[in-house]
Amino acid sequence: MFENLQPAPADKIIALIGLYRADPRPDKVDLGVGVYKDRDGKTPVMRAVREAEKRLLQSQDTKTYLGLAGDTGFNAAMAKLTFGPAADLGRIRAAQAPGGSGALRLVAELLKRTRSDATIWLSDPTWPNHPPVMRAAGLQIREYPYFDAASGAVRFADMLTALRAAKSGDVVLLHGCCHNPTGANLDTAQWTEITDLVVERGLLPFVDIAYQGFGEGLDADAAGLRIMASKVPEMVVASSCSKNFAVYRDRVGAAMILAKDGAQADVAMGQMLSAARAMYSMPPDHGAAAVRIVLEDAALRADWEAELEDMRLRMLRLRVQFAEALRRQSNSDRFDFVASHRGMFSRLGLSEAQVERLRAEHGVYMVGDSRINVAGLPEDGMDALAKAIVSVLD
Ligand code: PLP
Ligand code: TYF
8 A cells, every 4th residue: 555655755844953963063053943942052941831830740630631622721811812902802712723733724624614715825935834734724825925035025015916816705824923934024014004905805814923922022923913803804813832932842822713703703613623623633731731821820921921032032132143243254234134034034045055055064054945043043153154154155
């Protein structure tokens, strides 16, 4: 049976983890997979999460099933964290999912059930897992222009033009903040314009928010999503706790629905949970329970927010230092956009061949499209890194 199979293409981002580990050079630099790292290159368990896990260990007296939606306290807390205090929670439903990836798939399955010929518009470029997840749920894919490699800015006018051509009922996937892979984001005025467009054209917004708190701050990063939620009749959201709670391997996320009214929200939630039943039944509990404990306890929550803010500010400082080093080494402002981008990533605008040379000749690892993980930038080696980058330019 298996002799009929061809080898599957590798996940190029995850493959970098192994390549980097196998490299013996002591001064190698890991700007690959999107995982937050501290100055020492470590990805620690966050203080508040560790404390919540201790409490969980002490207080948990059963591991019996929770149900298809997982931890309902987690779901309520995530709806508030994402949609904010002013949200109409009566129209919102949330289901715990296995990571942001599981949430994306769960929402995609719901979309397929509600509209079997649905087309989903993805930004060009987008996270490489978006197309396979959407296709696996049976959705058609189209792309809208998003990034201008030369300036590092959003091609907003072109994005609007493309989305004006979308059919009523089409779905538009937007990165809630910290666009992956480009680092170029919509500002508040642009979110408002897109909101007007989706309302006017009858499009369904689908917001993927995987880095809330990594860009401008916890509330600021959700501001666009919240503007949208205050004006559109319906929207869907996939959110991830992998990065902002650093619970990557525990697989914690939430699939959320904003419907026209509570009754429609209940039906949509029921269909989404029926899709979960057909895929994995119930999500894993541990990480979501820890996140719930953090969000519900004022002191733990304050400590989590403080640690998250430290992580965010470190990435901002690294951006500024790196842009300055690139300016010095290249004698140009070509890379200044790195300082104005937000989130974990920026795309430098190098060719695949240049990225390959950086890896082979300098031990600098980044994704083939020249996406860097800002958290991996070496605080004490910025100029050496910038010099290596400039050395592979034509
Ligand atoms: N969406 C985007 C844009 C991402 O970069 C990621 C990766 O972290 C995810 C969703 C989901 O990640 P996870 O499934 O690890 O929560
Ligand atoms: O883009 C990234 O690096 C993160 C982590 O299959 C990731 O989103 C990468 C690939 C993947 C799952 C997560």
